[in-house]
Amino acid sequence: MTALMQSDISGFSCRRGKVRDVYDLGDKLLIVATDRISAFDWVMPTPIPGKGRLLSSLTKFWLNWLKVPNHFLSDNLNSYPPEFHEYADQLNGRAMLVRKTEVIPFECVVRGYLAGSGWKEYKQSLSVCGVKLPSGLRESDRLPEAIFTPATKAETGHDENVSSEYMAHAIGKETTDELARRSIEIYNRAASYARLRGIIIADTKFEWGLLPSGEIILIDEVLTPDSSRFWPMDHYQPGRGQPSFDKQYLRDWLESTGWDKQSPPPVLPEKVVAETLAKYTEAYERLSR
Template sequence: MAVLLQTDLPFPIFRRGKVRDVYDLGDRLLIVATDRISAFDCVMPEGIPDKGRILTAVASFWFSATEDLVPNHFRGSASWPADLLPYREGLEGRAVIVEKTRPLPVECVVRGYLAGSGWKEYQAGGAVCGVALPPGLRLADRLPEPIFTPATKAESGHDENIPFERMAEIVGADLAARLRDLSLALYRRGAELAARRGILLADTKFEFGLSQEGEVLLIDEALTPDSSRYWLADGWQPGRNPPSLDKQFLRDYLERLEDWDKQPPAPHLPVEIVDGIRARYLDLATRFGVTV
C-alpha cells in the first residue's frame, strides 16, 4: 500500500512537524496529515498506510464531539480555496483548513491512569508533575481523579513535565486555570465516549491557541491515537501495560531493540510492525464510527 511521507505544495510552508505538513494560506492554515510516525522524538523511515487519513478523521470526530465545551480551529475540508482545487484529489481525507492562532507554549496533559512518564515520575517520588498521589499505586492503576500535568512544548528533543505553578508563570495564572479546567472537561468527555466503545482513555494531551480576538481555541489534533493512550477495557489489569490501540505497540517494539539508542537515525520497521500499527489505528477509528 502506498504511503505519503512528505508533501510539496506550491504554498509557503508554515512548518513541518513530525507528522503534519502545514502551509500558510494567509489568515488560515492548510494542515496535511502525512503517514509519518514518530516515537521517542524520532521519525521512523517507514510510514503507516492510511495513518494520515485516520488521524484526520478521528480528530474531526472529536472536534465535533467537544465543540460545546470549547471552540476549535477547524474550519472545514469542503470549502477549499480555488488555488487548492488542483491538489484536492491527493489531499482528500488528510488535509483540513484551520484558523491561524497564536499557539500557547504548553501541552495540556490529562492522566486518568498511571502510565508512561507519569508512572516513572511516581516511582521516583510518589507524585506526577508536583501532584502527590496515594502510595502503593501500580502500573496502569486508575487514579482517584484525573489529574492535569502540563508540559513544555519542545521544538526538538523531549517535552518536559512541569508543575502547574510553572505553567502559570509561563502563560499567566488566569489562563493557566482556564486551560486546566478545559483540559479536564475534554478528557472526561473523551473518557465517557470511549468507555461506551469498550476503550479506556488512559491519558491524552491537548494544545490550545488564541484567536485574533483573544478567544481560546482547541488546536492541532484532539484525542487521536498519536496524542492519546487508549487501552482495551477487557484487557485492562493493573500491574502491566494493557493491550492498546495507539503508538504503544511501536514503542514496545523499539524498546526491545538492543542496537538502537533512541537517537536518529531511527531503525527500519518490519512489515509486521507497520501492519500492526495500522490495524490498531483502524480498530480505534472503527469503534468511533469513523470512516477512513
C-alpha cells in the same frame, strides 16, 4: 494503499512537524496529516499507509462530538485556495483548513491513569508534575480523579513535564486554571464515551490557541492514538503495562531491536507497519461508529 511521507504543494512554504505539514495562508492554516510516525523523538523512516487519514477523521469526529470552540473550518478541497486544488491526491481525507491562532506554548496533558512518564515520576516522588498522589498505586492504576500535568511544547525534541505553577508563571494563573478546567472537562467527557465502546483513554494531551479577539480555542489533533494512550478495556489489568491501540506496539518493537535511540531508527518491517495500522484503524472504528 499509497503512503504520503510528506506533502509537496508548489509555491507555498511548509513547516513540517513530526507528523503534520502546515501551510500558512495568512489568517488561516492548511494542516496536512501525513503518514509519518514518530517514536522516542524520532520520525521513523517507514510511513504507515493511511494513518494520516485516520488521524484527521478521528480529530474531526471528536471536534463535532465535543462541540467546544475550535479551529476547524473545512475539509472540502473546494474551500482551499485554488492553487491547492490540483493536489487532491495529497489532500483529500487528510487536510484541514483551520483558523490561525497564537499557540499557547504548553501541552495540556490530562491523566486518568498512572502510566508512562507519570508512572516513572510517581515511583520516585509519589507525585506527577507536582500533583501529590496517594501512596501504594500500581502501574496503570486508575487515579482517584483526572489530573492536569502540563508539558512544554517541542517541535522536534522531547516535551518536558512541568508543574501547573511553572505554567502559571509563564502564561498567568488565570489562563492556566482555565486551560486545566477545560482540558479535564473534555477528557472526562471523552473518557466516559470511550468506555462505552470498550476503550480506556489513559491519558491525552490537548493544545489550545488564542484568536486575535483573545478567545481561547481548541487546536491541533484531538484524542487520537498519536496524542493519547488508548487501552482495550477487556485486557485491562493494573500492575503492569497495558496492550494499546496507539504507538506502544511500535515502541515495544523498537525496544526489542537494540536500537540506541541516538542514531537513525531502523526500517520498519511489513508486519510492524500492518499491526500498527490495524491498531489505529480499530481505535477509529470503535470510537466513531
